[in-house]
Structures are given as structure tokens and as C-alpha cells.
Amino acid sequence: MWHRDTLTLSARKRGFHLISDEVEQALAEMPPVSVGLLHVQLLHTSASLTLNENADPDVRHDMDAFLRRLVPGNLPYFRHTLEGDDDMPAHVFASLLGTQLTLPVEARRGVNRLALGTWQGIWLGEHRDHGGSRRLCLTLSGE
Template identity: 35%
Template sequence: MAINTIEIKTNGEGFVDITTQIRELIPKDKTGVLFIQNTHTSCGLVINESFDPLAKKDMENFLKHLAPENLKFIEHTDEGPDDSPSHMKAILVQQTMSLLVEKGHLQLGQWQGVYLCEFRRSPKLRRILTKFISD
């Protein structure tokens, strides 16, 4: 099967649930692995709770706390004060994922969702590459 591209328009910093877009790429009745790869250096991927919106907000705030914009040692600010912190946050989350699929169904836990984590303040068009490999 071919490599597919998902385009995601973000509204700026925050987690975007992309579980539905991921599920749409899975062939019906197929079992295998769906590989996902981020193509950017200032965002990332994560699987985590998708039921309670407060959990998403907590995760966003946690990463802001770990890499705030006001760190004195930051030098890479070519694209603004959120430039270097966005790269720091991106190294704390995943850039690739391997997701198991059984008979056309993504094997996530009951409360799990797949997120694109946008770490830049301004809206962006992000591209995620995917490839499904079946048994």
C-alpha cells in the first residue's frame, strides 16, 4: 500500500485529536500495523486520554511548564519567542507511532485518542505521513 498524507490545520498551540482521520485510513477487515510519522520539528504525536477535555488541558499545561518561553538560555528565536520552546516540547513527545489494527479496527484503549501536539502559537498546516502494512 502507498504512503498517505494527512493534512491537519491547527489553530495554534494545543492538542488536536486526529483519531478519526487515522481511523479513516484503515482498510476494512484488514489486520496489520499503521505507521504514523510527523514531518515537522515544532509539533509531535501522542496517545493519551481523549474522553475528558480537562485531561487534554492538563497535558498542554504540563508541557508549557516544562519548556516555557522565558527561559534565559534560549537563543533560537528566529521565528519568535515560541520557536525554541516548541522544539524542546517536540523532543518530549513522539514523532512516530506504530498502531495495531485488528480486522479493520484500531486497537486503542477505551479512553485513548491520537493527538497532534501543536507547539507553535500561530495556526499551521501540518502533514503526517502514514503507511498501513497488513498481514
């Protein structure tokens, strides 16, 4: 069985945001599978997806602080600057972290759920100061 939906996330400020609940809500509305995989593809080039700590928001803060120091927006050798100082670093971060995840799915009481570790959550990395809404392509495969 294959099923595909698009999930639109509201605009968020620059930083890392836990979006597991939004993805799980969309997953629960898909046809149930006993076992499967959910492929999540972010349809943008200046944001990212990653699987990381879901409990302490300081981890998300620290990751953002590290990346901003690693690739600041005012590097003199960047040529792609027409969209602002935050755009080229955003593309670098999206390439480093990635824009897709493939996650295990299981049905619990007939409802699809992500089969993640206790402390794992899906993060949206918003790397622009004003990135706007973001779209995810969710593809479920399973039986």
C-alpha cells in the same frame, strides 16, 4: 502489503488536539488488512504525536499547562529565537513527546480500524502559536 498516504491536518491553535477520527478516516480508505500496523509520522519539528486520554478534554488542557510551565518561551539561555519565543520550546516538546506512533490495525466488516484501548486517542500536540497546517505520513503494513 504496504500502503502509504499523506494526511494534511488543518491549522489548530496551540495545545493538544484529538485527531483519532481524522486518522481513522484516512485508514479506512486504505486497502483492507486483516491484521496490521499503522505507522504515523508527523512531518514537522515543532509539533508532536502521543497516545493518551480520549474522553476528558481537561487532560489535554492540563498536559499543555504542564509543558508550558516546564519549558516557558522566555528562557534567557535559548539561542534559537529568530522564529519567536514559542519555537524553541516547541522543538523541545516535539523531542520529549515524539513525532511518530505505531498502532495496531484490524479490519471490521472489511474496513480498517485502529485497535486501541477504550480510552486511548491520538493527540496532535501543536506547540506553536501559529503552527499552520500539519502533515502526517501514514504507512500501513499488514496482510
